[in-house]
Amino acid sequence: MGPFILMYHSIAEGSEDPYTVPPNKFEEQLSWLIERGFEAVSLATIVNLLKIGEYKSLRTKIVFTFDDGYKDFLTTALPILLHYKVPATVFIVAGMLGDKVSWNSHSKHAQLMSEDEIRHIKAQGVSLGSHTMTHSNLAKVDEKKVYxxxxxxxxxLRDLGESFYALSYPWGQWTNQVLNAVKVAGYECAVTASRKMPLGATEYYCLPRVGIKGDMNLKSFQTLFDGSAIEFARKVGRVVKNFLQ
Ligand SMILES: [Zn+2]
Structure with missing residues (x-):
């Protein structure tokens, strides 16, 4: 059941990184979701709907998120998102804007967006979130460093013009102390790298996400959404129609 918060990283051709999705696959996934009747919304919308207990309408919502702030978001993902008028959140490594990726052995030379480029995507309507300053594993550093x-x-984020504060845990890792620090530091929600997290009125700080990998074909992508309310309605609709005939 939704909402489905999708976790993408880099959108590019020919990468060795398993989390890099080729642009044609990304577009195929996006257009399939929209055709299927899913509504792409912002993370802020999801949190607001959770707060007021609107679970029913959440089932048909999807959110596009991109971790790390790769330059190919600007050159490759953004034109596709704008074409389909789909909102997205990019989680930036705020202390490494314009640097090369240093934490991932698969994409060591990949370029991160510069501050100017981040300001440009923000001006195009993209939401920004924090992926910390240095892509630090918050579950493994001391409290002072966490804060x-x-x-x-x-x-x-504030200086870049963002007003909704969301965090993506680097390496998908956190502890209860980290989660508490995220609240104290003024964030409104945080997303994980696991789809198995509970979703409820008080779970804004460990929201589940569905990770999308580059080797997924459309069929395996589609099975991620099996059992959603829309799929159910479609099946029931077909049964009723057959019955009437
Ligand atoms: Zn990351």
Missing amino acids: QELVDSHIT
């Missing part, structure tokens, strides 16, 4: 990573990137 520093969270507070400094929160300030950077």
Whole structure:
């Protein structure tokens, strides 16, 4: 059941990184979701619907999120998102804007968006979130460093013109203390890298996400959404129609 918060990283051809999705596959996935009747919304919309307990309408919602802030978001993903008029959130490594990726052995030379490029995508309607300052594993550093990573990137988001504060845990890792620090530092929600997290009125700080990998074909992508309310309605609709005939 939805909402489905999708986790993408880089959108590019010919990468060795398993999390890099080729542009044609990305577009195929996006257009299939829209054809199927899913509505792409912002993370802020999801959190607001959770807060008021609107679970029914959440089932048909999807959110596009992109971790790390790769330059190919600007050159490749954004034109596709704009074409379909789909909102998205990019989780930036706020202290590494314009740098090369240093934490991922598969894409060590991949380029991250510069501050100017981040300002440009923000002006195009893209939401920004924090992926900390240095892509630090918050579950493995001391409390002082946790706060520093969270507070400094929160300030950077504000300076870049963002007003809804969301966090994506680097490496998908957190502890209860980290989760508490995220609240104290003024974030409104945080997303994980696991789809198995519970979703409820108080779970804004460990929202589940569906990770999309580059080797997924359309069929395996589609099975991620099996059992959704829309799929159910479609099946029931067909049964009723057959019965009437
Ligand atoms: Zn990351």
